[in-house]
Every structure is written in structure tokens, then in C-alpha cells.
Amino acid sequence: MTMHQMQIPIFSKLPKTGTTIFATMSQLAAQHQAINLSQGYPDFDCSPALIELVYKYMKDGHNQYAPLAGVPALREQIASKVNRAYDCAVNPETDITVTSGATQAIYTAITSMIRENDEVIVFEPSYDSYTPSILLNNGRPIYIRLEGPDFHIPWKAVKKVMTARTRMIIINTPHNPTGSVLSAEDMEELHHIVKDNNILLLFDEVYEHMVFDKGEHLSVLKYPALRDRSLVMYSFGKTFHNTGWKLGYCIAPAYLMKEFRKVHQYLIYCVNTPLQYALAAHLEDPSHYEGIADMYQQKRDLFLELIQKSRFKFVPTQGTYFQVLDYSAISTEKDIEFAKELTIKSKVASIPLSPFYSKKDNQHLLRFCFAKKDETLERAAQILCKL
Ligand code: PMP
Numbered sequence: 001m002t003m004h005q006m007q008i009p010i011f012s013k014l015p016k017t018g019t020t021i022f023a024t025m026s027q028l029a030a031q032h033q034a035i036n037l038s039q040g041y042p043d044f045d046c047s048p049a050l051i052e053l054v055y056k057y058m059k060d061g062h063n064q065y066a067p068l069a070g071v072p073a074l075r076e077q078i079a080s081k082v083n084r085a086y087d088c089a090v091n092p093e094t095d096i097t098v099t100s101g102a103t104q105a106i107y108t109a110i111t112s113m114i115r116e117n118d119e120v121i122v123f124e125p126s127y128d129s130y131t132p133s134i135l136l137n138n139g140r141p142i143y144i145r146l147e148g149p150d151f152h153i154p155w156k157a158v159k160k161v162m163t164a165r166t167r168m169i170i171i172n173t174p175h176n177p178t179g180s181v182l183s184a185e186d187m188e189e190l191h192h193i194v195k196d197n198n199i200l201l202l203f204d205e206v207y208e209h210m211v212f213d214k215g216e217h218l219s220v221l222k223y224p225a226l227r228d229r230s231l232v233m234y235s236f237g238k239t240f241h242n243t244g245w246k247l248g249y250c251i252a253p254a255y256l257m258k259e260f261r262k263v264h265q266y267l268i269y270c271v272n273t274p275l276q277y278a279l280a281a282h283l284e285d286p287s288h289y290e291g292i293a294d295m296y297q298q299k300r301d302l303f304l305e306l307i308q309k310s311r312f313k314f315v316p317t318q319g320t321y322f323q324v325l326d327y328s329a330i331s332t333e334k335d336i337e338f339a340k341e342l343t344i345k346s347k348v349a350s351i352p353l354s355p356f357y358s359k360k361d362n363q364h365l366l367r368f369c370f371a372k373k374d375e376t377l378e379r380a381a382q383i384l385c386k387l
């Protein structure tokens with residue numbers, strides 16, 4: 001007999017939403033002792049020096065609430081990082097808020113800007129937190145599919161769906177799950193589309209340091225005309241290999257940040273104090289993050305070389321630490337079933353792409369995370385080559 005026999009009727013605010021595919025696949029991987037290339041996180045640790053710094057700041061007594069917008073030393077370091085990387089002057093007082101990961105920043109930005117019936121353009125496949133954040137605010141997601149095989153934005157289609165209600169466009173570059181990266185022409189098209197409208201931009205740039213083959217990450221912060229209408233999201237978890245710390249930040253002009261902070265203060269007030277001090281000290285040395293693209297490119301190249309002889313088809317990913325593989329030569333099964341079977345029977349876990357779409361059709365595509373030790377990639381590739 002259960003303790004609770006009576007249930008109060010609940011009218012779900014997210015009736016069509018289940019548990020995220022990331023939790024589902026990681027749990028399945030653990031249950032079946034599969035090599036986990038599903039959820040995006042490294043299987044190697046973050047810098048021991050950074051961990052020492054956390055301990056130091058805890059011992060030094062930095063254990064109480066931080067200022068609402070973040071520890072000043074960290075905001076100053078973020079401002080110099082952004083200035084150095086994108087030649088962009090950001091005021092640490094008014095334009096930066098430290099958040100509990102990019103997920104909270106995205107939810108906070110959407111909640112502070114999107115009102116009932118506002119339309120938000122979302123490109124599919126899309127990171128799974130965008131749509132629920134829009135729906136919880138009674139906004140309307142308007143979906144546009146990226147066009148393959150390189151998953152570029154079809155700008156003509158964007159123009160066609162724009163209405164007087166279009167309030168925001170969400171852009172993710174480098175893009176999860178496909179690894180595509182916006183070009184200078186894309187940025188021009190975007191500027192052309194928004195310049196005469198009151199449209200806000202949410203730029204999700206959590207993979208800013210993972211662009212390969214000498215490509216450049218075109219941050220919206222490099223474009224003054226677009227920056228004035230943008231809220232830009234970053235994640236220390238991605239950059240410093242500590243996704244479990246859940247620390248990130250949002251950059252936006254003061255007039256937008258003022259509204260962002262009104263929501264932030266009641267959603268969370270502030271985030272973990274000693275971690276902020278430690279990250280501020282760690283950021284003083286840019287070499288701690290500037291070599292990341294090379295490190296991940298080596299991993300991408302190793303993974304692709306190892307699976308070269310498999311029956312998977314692929315286009316090398318341009319950015320992020322994800323590689324999409326086409327399994328149509330191996331199976332005709334739907335992607336969720338195929339990914340589950342691969343986890344349970346073959347012991348390699350990946351992420352199917354259909355959950356990143358509003359209409360769950362089947363493209364026979366799986367996403368593999370290569371932020372793993374070389375030996376992990378070797379073990380996984382051996383299995384993938386036998387399929
Ligand atoms: N945006 C994208 C595109 C992501 O892949 C992720 C996953 N890390 C996030 C946002 C969320 O980042 P965080 O873990 O910092 O909340």
C-alpha cells in the first residue's frame with residue numbers, strides 16, 4: 001500500500017514533456033555498464049589547481065551568499081576575457097550576471113523577456129531546454145529546420161515566418177547536436193532580418209572554445225549592431241571540464257540585464273560563492289582555456305579515424321564536442337530504439353536526434369560525445385566498427 005492514496009488534480013504546465021533524453025540515456029548507460037558517449041560531459045577531470053583554489057577560498061571563509069550578479073572579481077575577469085576574445089567592451093557592473101550554468105541563464109532570459117503569445121524562432125534540431133522555457137512563459141515556439149547535410153540556417157524560411165509577434169530568435173553556435181557553426185554571411189543575414197524590427201536575440205555560445213579546422217567562433221559580441229539586442233549565454237562547465245559545478249554567465253546590455261536580474265534574484269538570488277572566486281583566479285591565465293579547441297580537435301580526429309572503417313556515415317563536426325553519425329547503412333530502426341539497443345546490447349550509449357525536433361521523424365542519426373579519454377574512444381570505436 002502506498003502512503004498517498006488521494007491525488008489533487010494537476011493541470012500540467014508541460015503536458016507533452018517527459019524526462020530529458022540526456023538523463024534517460026545516461027541512466028540506461030549506467031544500468032547496462034555501457035560506454036557513455038551520450039550526455040555531453042568529459043570523462044576526464046578538471047584542473048587539480050582549480051580544485052585547490054576552491055578549497056583555498058572555502059578555507060579563507062568565502063562561504064556565504066555572493067552578490068546577486070556574481071562576485072565582482074569574477075565579473076571583471078569575464079569582462080577582460082570577452083574584451084580579449086571578441087574585442088568587446090562589457091561593463092562588469094551592469095552587463096554580466098553569473099548564473100547556475102547556461103540552463104538557468106537561458107530560462108531566466110526567456111522568462112524576463114517573453115510574454116504571452118510572443119513568438120520565438122527556434123532552429124531544429126534544438127537544445128532541449130529552449131522549448132519548455134518558452135512554453136512555461138506562454139510564449140509560442142516557431143520552428144525552423146536547419147538544412148542538411150551541413151545543418152545551415154535557411155534564412156528565406158526565417159523571413160517567411162516572421163510576424164509582428166516575433167519577439168526573439170534563439171541561435172546556438174557552435175550548435176548542439178550538429179556541430180554546425182555560423183558564418184560571417186549568416187551574421188549578415190541575421191542583421192538584415194532584425195535591423196528594422198524589435199526582435200531580441202538569445203545567443204547560446206556555450207561551445208565558444210570548440211571550433212575546429214582553424215575556423216572562428218563568431219560571437220554576437222563581435223557585432224555591435226546585434227549585440228545591442230542580444231542576451232548571450234556561456235558555461236564554465238564546458239570550458240573547464242566541470243559540468244557538475246553548474247556555473248555560467250549571461251552577457252547583455254544594461255537595459256536588458258536590468259530585467260534579467262529582476263528574475264534571476266527570485267529564481268536563485270546568487271550562485272556558489274567559493275567556486276566563483278576560484279574561477280576568477282583561474283581565468284587570470286588565458287592559457288587555461290585557449291588550447292581547448294586543439295585538444296578537442298585531436299579527439300574528434302582520433303574518433304573519426306577509429307570509426308573510418310565502420311558502416312556509419314559522417315561529415316566531420318565543425319564545433320562542439322559532439323559528432324553526428326548516420327546509421328542508415330546498419331539499421332532501419334527508429335533512432336530512439338536503435339540508441340537504446342546499442343546501449344543495452346553493444347554497450348555504447350549515444351543520443352538519438354529525434355528528441356531535438358518538435359515533429360519526431362526519423363533521420364537515422366545519433367550524436368556521440370567525444371569529450372572522453374582516448375582509451376574510452378578506442379574501446380567505443382572497436383564496438384562501433386563491428387556493427
Ligand atoms: N546550451 C547548450 C547548447 C548545451 O549543450 C548545454 C549543455 N551543457 C547548455 C546550454 C547548458 O549548459 P549548463 O550545463 O552550463 O547549464
Ligand code: GLN
Nearest residue numbers: 022023038039040041176
Ligand atoms: N548539454 C548536455 C548535452 O547536450 C546535457 C546537459 C543536460 O543533461 N541537461 O548532452
